[in-house]
Amino acid sequence: MAESAQTTTNAAAPPVQDGEISLAAFHRVQTALYGAVGRDEAWHGVVQAIAQALKADVACWCTTDGQGPHAASFYAAWNLPEALERAYAEHWIQHNPWLHACMARNVLVQGSIFRGTDIVAAPVLRASRFYREYMLLYPVEHMLTAVVSDGSVPGLAPPMILNLFRHPEQPDFDARDVARLHLLYPHMLRAFDLHWTTRRLQEQVSLLHRFLDALDFGVVMLDPAAQPLYANHAARALAATPALAQWLGSVPTRPEARDGLARLVHAAARGQGGGLVLGDGPQALMALALPIEERVQAGGEARAAQPCACMLLLTRQGHAPGGVADFVTRLFGLSAAEARVLPLLLRGASPAQMAGALGVKVSTVRSQLSAIFAKTGTVRQQDLIRLLGSVPPVRL
Known part of the structure; x- marks a missing residue:
């Protein structure tokens, strides 16, 4: 085994003078790297661009899968047959002399760039089963490695290594190749961290969308220009209603006088929360608009950005789901007893009907209604049925 510490380098080391890479190749790699941000499938093209810039015949971008130091998967590859990827991950990784030597010498540190012969001497590699029974299937022999990430920075990329290989009849990678990889390394690290x-x-947004789709009432998110950004499953189902058809498209900039929903949303964009009921009877549509203020720093003080984004909650008055009642209960700090009254109140039940449904006296219901009106800033039942026009904005 070669013990050449001088040739095992890190990303901070200056490249040798004759290690330049052509401007065209550098541009191709940069374009591939930053063009792959957010697109998993594009990283195969990144690996190809780097391999061609370094005159490699085979390349792979590897990561661990969280099952230990000897567990790996191929994130992206070029000129590497899928059967050989699978064979390596399932069996040959534990017989890889390069990996064992790297672990023993602790060189898998972020920024490290080294050649295979810096870690394992060529005669030792050729004598191994790993070389005879696995590597010669490519065939490859010479390796150049860059440790893009070692997973030590919380929230950034997981452990990630780029391996470049050349066929046995090709010359080994040299100091110029190491220097060229140094030139590319900062962009490799930056692009993959961004990715x-x-x-x-993207995963967090997807999880949020799945959560919102599980709600039994409609949720529509609108930007400060009142343009719909997202509608959950329940809102899309309600959008079959003519009054809601536009809410998956665009909201009128100048809402007509009869378009109460558009007026409600544009008022929310000005920071005025409110609600209304469209139509009559059990099929009437209940809508609650909540301004969402983004706090910005101005002169050292936080203030609300204008205009506001908006969250629109939608449901049928005849079957207002428990989620809406729970939302309002938490928003205004209602007691458990008051929360029991709220769903009946939102359905338009009379105090006598509420008392019968809850098995309490009418006087008890009236007392609870008074408390709800006081906490919500309303003065009568019909005000609250029209969805709490004094709802305060939600602040982020």
Whole structure:
């Protein structure tokens, strides 16, 4: 085994003078790297671009799968048959002399760039079963590695390694190749960190959408220009109603006088929460608009950005779901007893009907209604049925 510490380098080391890479190749790699941010499938093209810039015959971008130091998967590859990827992950990784030597010497540190011969001498590699029974299936022999990430920075990329290979009849990678990889490394790290951050955000948004789709009332999110950004499953189902058909398209900039829903949303964009009921009877549509203020720093003080985004809650008056009642209960700090009255109140039940449904006296219901009106800033039942026009904005 070679013990050449001088040739095992890190990303901070300056490239050698004759290690330039052509401007065209550098541009191709940069374009591939930053073009792949947020697109898993595009990283195969990234690996190809880097391999061609370094005159490699085979390349792979590997990550661990969380099952230990000897558990790996191929995130992206070029010129590497799928059967060989699978054979490596399932069996040959534990027989890889390069990996064992790297672990023993602790060189798998973020920024490390080294050649295979810096870690395992060529005669030792050729004598191994790993070389004779696995590597010669490509065939490959010479390796150049860059540790893009070692997973040590919380929230950024997981452990990630780029391996470049050349066929046995090709010359080994040299100091110029190491220097060229140094030139590419900062962009490799930056692009993959951006990619991984984007992926995490995409997963969080997807999880939020699945959560919103599980709700039994409609939710529509609108930007400050009152343009719909997202509608959950229940809102899309309600959108079959003519009054809601536009809410998956565009909201009128100048709402007509009879378009109460558009007026409600545009008022929310100005920071005025409110609600209304469209139509009559059990099929009447109940709508609650909540301004969403984004706090910005101005002169050292936080203030609300204008205009506001809006969250629109929608449901049928005849079957207002428990989720809406729970939302209003939490918003206004209603007691458990008051929360029991709220769903009946939102359905338009009279105090006598509420008392019969709850098995309490009418006087008890009236007392609870008075408390609800006081907490919500309304003065009579019909005000609250029209969905709490004094709802305060939600602040982010």
